[in-house]
Amino acid sequence: MSVLCLVELDAAGPTDGSLRALTFARELAGPVTGGPALIAVLFAAANRADAAQLGRYGVTEAYVIEPEALDGYAPQAWARTLQGLASLVLAGAVVAAGTDRGHEVLAHLGALTGQPMAANCLSARPAADGTIAVARQRWAGLLIEDAVLSGSPALLSVATDALPPAEVDAPAGVDPPAVHVHEPDLAPADLAVRAEISAGADGGVSLASARVVVGGGRGVGGPDGFAPLEELASLLGGVVGVSRVVTSQGWRPHTQQVGQTGTKITPELYLACGISGAIQHMAGCASAKHIVAVNTDPGAPILARADYAVIGDLSEVIPALVAALKERG
Amino acid sequence: MEIGVCVKRVPQVGGRIVVTPDGQDVDTRMSGFAISPHEECAVEEAVQITERLGGRVSVITLGPPEAAEQLRDALALGAHRAVLLDSGGQEWGPAATAAAIAGQARGQAEAGQGYDLLLMGNEAADTGDYQVGVRVAHALGWPCVTGIKHLEIDSGQARARRDNPAGAETFQVTLPAVISVKEGINLPRYPSLPGRLRAKRAAIERSQPQWQPEGLRKQALRVPEETHQQATVLGTGAGAVPALVALLDELGVLK
Numbered sequence A: 001m002s003v004l005c006l007v008e009l010d011a012a013g014p015t016d017g018s019l020r021a022l023t024f025a026r027e028l029a030g031p032v033t034g035g036p037a038l039i040a041v042l043f044a045a046a047n048r049a050d051a052a053q054l055g056r057y058g059v060t061e062a063y064v065i066e067p068e069a070l071d072g073y074a075p076q077a078w079a080r081t082l083q084g085l086a087s088l089v090l091a092g093a094v095v096a097a098g099t100d101r102g103h104e105v106l107a108h109l110g111a112l113t114g115q116p117m118a119a120n121c122l123s124a125r126p127a128a129d130g131t132i133a134v135a136r137q138r139w140a141g142l143l144i145e146d147a148v149l150s151g152s153p154a155l156l157s158v159a160t161d162a163l164p165p166a167e168v169d170a171p172a173g174v175d176p177p178a179v180h181v182h183e184p185d186l187a188p189a190d191l192a193v194r195a196e197i198s199a200g201a202d203g204g205v206s207l208a209s210a211r212v213v214v215g216g217g218r219g220v221g222g223p224d225g226f227a228p229l230e231e232l233a234s235l236l237g238g239v240v241g242v243s244r245v246v247t248s249q250g251w252r253p254h255t256q257q258v259g260q261t262g263t264k265i266t267p268e269l270y271l272a273c274g275i276s277g278a279i280q281h282m283a284g285c286a287s288a289k290h291i292v293a294v295n296t297d298p299g300a301p302i303l304a305r306a307d308y309a310v311i312g313d314l315s316e317v318i319p320a321l322v323a324a325l326k327e328r329g
Numbered sequence B: 001m002e003i004g005v006c007v008k009r010v011p012q013v014g015g016r017i018v019v020t021p022d023g024q025d026v027d028t029r030m031s032g033f034a035i036s037p038h039e040e041c042a043v044e045e046a047v048q049i050t051e052r053l054g055g056r057v058s059v060i061t062l063g064p065p066e067a068a069e070q071l072r073d074a075l076a077l078g079a080h081r082a083v084l085l086d087s088g089g090q091e092w093g094p095a096a097t098a099a100a101i102a103g104q105a106r107g108q109a110e111a112g113q114g115y116d117l118l119l120m121g122n123e124a125a126d127t128g129d130y131q132v133g134v135r136v137a138h139a140l141g142w143p144c145v146t147g148i149k150h151l152e153i154d155s156g157q158a159r160a161r162r163d164n165p166a167g168a169e170t171f172q173v174t175l176p177a178v179i180s181v182k183e184g185i186n187l188p189r190y191p192s193l194p195g196r197l198r199a200k201r202a203a204i205e206r207s208q209p210q211w212q213p214e215g216l217r218k219q220a221l222r223v224p225e226e227t228h229q230q231a232t233v234l235g236t237g238a239g240a241v242p243a244l245v246a247l248l249d250e251l252g253v254l255k
Helices: A014-031 A049-057 A075-089 A100-113 A225-236 A244-248 A279-285 A314-328 B035-054 B067-074 B094-110 B131-142 B195-202 B237-251
Strands: A003-007 A038-043 A063-066 A094-097 A117-126 A133-139 A143-149 A155-158 A179-183 A195-199 A212-216 A240-241 A268-275 A290-295 A308-311 B002-007 B009-011 B033-035 B056-063 B082-087 B117-121 B144-148 B150-154 B157-164 B167-174 B178-183 B204-207 B217-220 B233-235
Touching: A003 A075, A003 A100, A014 A038, A014 A049, A014 A094, A038 A049, A038 A075, A038 A100, A038 B233, A049 A063, A049 B204, A063 A075, A075 A100, A075 B144, A094 A100, A100 A117, A100 A155, A100 A195, A100 B131, A100 B144, A100 B233, A117 A240, A117 A314, A133 A155, A143 B233, A195 B009, A195 B033, A212 A225, A240 A244, A244 B144, A268 A314, A279 B178, A290 A314, A290 B237, A308 B237, A314 B094, A314 B237, B009 B067, B033 B035, B033 B233, B035 B056, B035 B117, B035 B178, B056 B094, B067 B195, B094 B131, B117 B131, B131 B144, B131 B178, B131 B233, B144 B157, B157 B178, B167 B178, B178 B233, B233 B237
Parallel strands: A003 A038, A003 A094, A038 A063, A063 A179, A094 A155, A117 A155, A212 A240, A212 A268, A268 A290, A290 A308, A308 B233, B002 B056, B002 B117, B056 B082, B082 B204, B117 B178, B144 B178
Antiparallel strands: A117 A133, A133 A143, A143 B217, A195 B167, B009 B033, B150 B157, B157 B167
């Protein structure tokens, strides 16, 4: 099956989510038996080398939509472009990363083509009858749905934690994909909604990519209890994250929320202080490499998910930890 | 301003999710129900807009008759009118749901009370399909933006912003439009006592839209395998700090 994959770019090139989506799409496409199997689509690619290097991920052909044809992000225009390319290459499936843009563009493509879309897929296996057996996340990954997806093309977004990005196993090296510059056929209405992009407000470490996250929950007690957590986070070169109760009480801004309706974090260490561990919160920190809980309640659900725990009051433990780290220098 | 807000009744799950023995549903015998979190913020946003600009908020849900409870929750927060689209005991997928909502919005326009704005949550807490708003917008021929965390409405225009890893994306759209929001756009208020009393007495308009099958067919639900062991306890209180420092050192997170 030929599979079309949307590749999102940031300043450093293809995004991590898109490399995972390409890995997923390559498995869905199956072995190449002549003809293009995995076709990447890159929008506003100022640097054509981004497309050429995708051979390492098994891309056989790439379509580059240059800024002159379609400048910036316009969800319906991107979907219209994918629709045209899917017909051109007879794609059996269109795949994108399970990101804001990936979901939005695929949803538009679903509406334009009248096809169903499966969001946040973990795996996909073509069946003999032309359908695709998918496993996908519900409840932000707390539940898995096994489902049958029909559709031509089938539309799938890939959960950002479904699988690691993997290059093809080709000791002799890979052929770079054939790169085409493509001018999409767009109607004015396709461009009615387009984004103005502005740089991030603060240059600090972001919650999503922080190496250490110090979490605070109900046990922090109020807006004034976060100073020791902030101090600890800064000593560890990390940031503070909070549970939903903290933001819904207005103690901290929502941008710091870890969980199903907040940010998914992927740190080396998540030090969860005064957090009971509701599953909606755990959905946001399941990808943390190590979880250490500080909690007064040895029966708190988070102890069943953490690797290590300190049983005690965070207002006692955290200042003592800060003092010990400072002494260590 | 006529604003429609779409909400969904979802189980309130706490410590863990349990699937029914037939693998077809979440077991809700032990749980309550609530409005999806993003949608609770959509209701608050709609109420705030009408407090500023005047107008009316209609809260719409597709669900079982019991979803009237969530409509009353929204009325207690300040919505003015409630519409229940009865799901007739079926599980509705995103395409059918979008068609039902678009149908309701069209009926509203035919009655001369068309919506200027349809607000939704970015995705439902349970099914997480990420597409209903966009499909509604296409069915109505309206513009759509999703995942919004900041919204300004002024003279027939919406200015909507969302975050992305590199910064922010701002969209300017002409109303009527479909806008889906995320938690964090506001802090929903607590319902007032008069609000609760008004909600309890309010009439709920009901209709039964036509169900349709989906191209994504659920086979079964399952809980991901849990391989985790109970946490190793390092100690109690401040006395555990030396062990904690040693652990952080071992994990390589000390600078």
